[in-house]
Amino acid sequence: MSDLSPIDLQIMWARLIAVVEEQAQTLLRTAFSPIVRECGDLSAGVFDLDGRMLAQAVTGTPGHVNSMAESVKYFIERFPVETMSPGDIYITNDPWMGTGHLNDFVLTTPCFLGDKPVALFSCTSHLMDIGGIGFGPDATDVFMEGLYIPFLKLADGGVLNETLMAMIRANTRLPVDTEGDVYSLAACNDVGCKRLAEMMGEFGLESLDVLADHILTRSREAVLAEVARLPQGSWSSEMVVDGYDAPVRLACTVTVSETGIHVDFDGTSPQSPRGINVPLSYTTAYTVFGLGCVVASGVPNNAGSLGPLTVSAPEGSILNAIKPAPVASRHVTGQMLPDVVFGALRQAVPDKVxxxxxxxxxxxxxxxxxxxxxxxxxxxxxxxxxxxxxxxxxxxxxxxxxxxxxxxxxxxxxxxxxxxxxxxxxxxxxxxxxxxxxxxxxxxxxxxxxxxxxxxxxxxxxxxxxxxxxxxxxxxxxxxxxxxxxxxxxxxxxxxxxxxxxxxxxxxxxxxxxxxxxxxxxxxxxxxxxxxxxxxxxxxxxxxx
Structure with missing residues (x-):
């Protein structure tokens, strides 16, 4: 439908956000791990068939949402949309293509309208134990940190992969909780698919193409309008944190231009031999969240609003650690990044940080x-x-x-x-x-x-x-x-x-x-x-x- 009015599209956009919030609330209510059901350590969102995030739930954490935003593209590379079937569910906990460490499982489910794929739902939650040395920074490589799941099918046409589930149960100190959390993640996406199909039927939509273009275009324009209010230029800052057995230097240069904001972490310490390293996806997630808090706090998070905010870090640095670096406690470093960015932005807009x-x-x-x-x-x-x-x-x-x-x-x-x-x-x-x-x-x-x-x-x-x-x-x-x-x-x-x-x-x-x-x-x-x-x-x- 190309004759949708701006009001129609705004109503649908708001409805889409409500759909993903119900998706997240399903995960919150059914999760076994207390860190999810009591504390909200999760993410949920809907993506178009190109892997672009259209909406995210309000419930969730930036480290999950903003890194999950990239992981769906990896699922599509491994399982092209044209090969997907109703009832398929895909799973991974790859730290470099997911949310930064093995304790976060990411599930992606295609949503069908009849026999036609129309969207992808994805969600993440933190599982308390996935084997290995445990959820701490002492490992010396990622393989010590627990069960590593590549991009696999958790369900094929509605049939659960029992072999995979047996492997998951056998590699955790909490098999009951871990199995329950996997089912919770699957149920969360199922609810999203059901509600989206209902929404599309209600509005007479056969695809999300027009709505997706509206969401992403308007969001990008809104962020760029806010960026235009900032002075253009480059500002640098650095911060020293404790590290594992030696201090770690986190350094950045923030550049504001008419095309957006770029943060470069050149000058940051090299990756650590212990599990406080950060994959670039997680570095990006918390960096752009910090930028968004200052620049675009009123703009919904999606591929359009995230697009003008870009991040780079030297390969092999603690903020762009290379596999098989240990990364279990990546949050202890990665969550410092908004403060590092604020140190640079304070020089440009001191009244905002x-x-x-x-x-x-x-x-x-x-x-x-x-x-x-x-x-x-x-x-x-x-x-x-x-x-x-x-x-x-x-x-x-x-x-x-x-x-x-x-x-x-x-x-x-x-x-x-x-x-x-x-x-x-x-x-x-x-x-x-x-x-x-x-x-x-x-x-x-x-x-x-x-x-x-x-x-x-x-x-x-x-x-x-x-x-x-x-x-x-x-x-x-x-x-x-x-x-x-x-x-x-x-x-x-x-x-x-x-x-x-x-x-x-x-x-x-x-x-x-x-x-x-x-x-x-x-x-x-x-x-x-x-x-x-x-x-x-x-x-x-x-x-x-």
Whole structure:
């Protein structure tokens, strides 16, 4: 149909976004892994037959969505659209062609209207255990990190690949959860296909071609219009983070031109021998998300809006790691990239960017023995948590908030139900936000202990311990993070470590940086901080701890 009015097309576009949101909500409601069903560590979207993302669900994380946006093209290369049949489902967890590490399964399902393919639905979720050394940074190559699934058919014409499912079940400590998560992903795409067919029938559409062109053209134009408001030129910045056993330098040059924004990470450290490396797809995902937050926060995410935002990084650098580099904890590096980009953009548009924050997730990746129950082997869980975000121009940073990942914190009640652990404390870390005219967000103080008298492992993947979030324009730095035992022994920020029975694990997540001199802070805001117990009396007018 070529006679659709702009109003018709806008209504259909909104409806398409509702379709993919229902797709994501299906995954959220049916997932077995708590990190998905409680915290939203997932993505869902619809693509045209050329592999261009038309709409993504609001529910989801940038690292999944923006890297999944590229992975569908690899599925089409391996399984051309003309060879697809109703009931086919495709699967991979290839870090370089998926979402950056083996723990994320990507499923893609063709959607048919009658016997004609009209679209592709794709989704991703994080699975807690896929074998190997486990979800931590200690491996020295990707093959140590777990089961590696190339591009395969999970279902052929509606018939499940039982051999593949048996291989998946046999290579995980959580076979029940892992199998359930795969079915959840498949169901999520099925719902998307069903709702799209209903929508197309309702509007009398035989294809999505006209709607796709409208979505992508309008989105691209909207982003370019926002880019045109920025000064043109190039700005550079760099940031040092803790790394695994040596500091890592993250450097970028941001170039704004009439055709878009390009970020080049030349000057960044070489790839690491441990699993904190980042495939380029994940580097791109979080970089363009950071750009989008500043430039096009009101434009829906799709291939059109992402097109003017481009990224490059030297091959073999930590931000463009080459297979078989270990990448399990790619988030601990990759989620820092919006802060690096903001450092450059601050020189061009200082009123639009925040100070540095904790940025990388401070998950409690815990593993241990437990009573045999339901077919799993012990327990493995990522208890999601975070520190403070950086102050924003005119606003304080957000406390205990996962930016840029966007995942929610795991409720203590869920963690205690799923694991034999007890949480003795989970509270704001007073004074941890960097002081300033606008204060950085606060981190958390968490204390955990085994309640069955058994040790448990911490698969640590933390940063901002040696290099805390920096303040901007005279604002104070955020407090550094800390992990150790209540008895006084400090843990390393990265790597597998054992918490002995009877000991409490203590985690202090970092604070975000402040903006502007603290002397310029409104006295009413100082009083409110004091009344809420967010800062100590002696720290109300000075930097955090």
């Amino acid at each position: 925040p100070a540095e924050g904790t940025s990388c997730l401070w998950n409690l990746n815990v593993r241990g023995v437990a009573a045999a129950e339901g077919g799993n082997y012990g327990f493995t869980m990522a208890v999601t948590s975070n520190g403070g975000t950086g102050a924003r121009p005119g606003k304080d940073g957000l406390s205990a908030t996962a930016y840029p990942s966007g995942v929610k914190g795991t409720p203590v009640e869920i963690a205690e139900a799923v694991t034999p652990l007890v949480f003795w404390a989970k509270e704001f870390r007073e004074g941890s936000g960097g002081a300033g005219r606008d204060r950085g967000g606060l981190g958390q103080r968490i204390e955990v202990e085994s309640r069955i008298g058994q040790p448990f492992e911490l698969l640590a993947a933390y940063d901002r311990i040696e290099h805390p979030a920096r303040g901007a324009e005279g604002g104070g730095d955020g407090a550094p993070g800390y992990v150790g035992l209540a008895s006084g022994a400090a843990f390393r920020g990265k790597g597998f470590q054992m918490v002995p029975p009877g000991e409490r694990l203590v985690v202090l997540t970092p604070g975000g940086g402040g903006i502007g001199p603290v002397e310029d802070r409104d006295p009413a805001r100082v009083a409110a901080d004091l009344e809420a117990g967010l800062v100590p009396a002696e720290g109300a007018t000075q930097a955090g701890e």
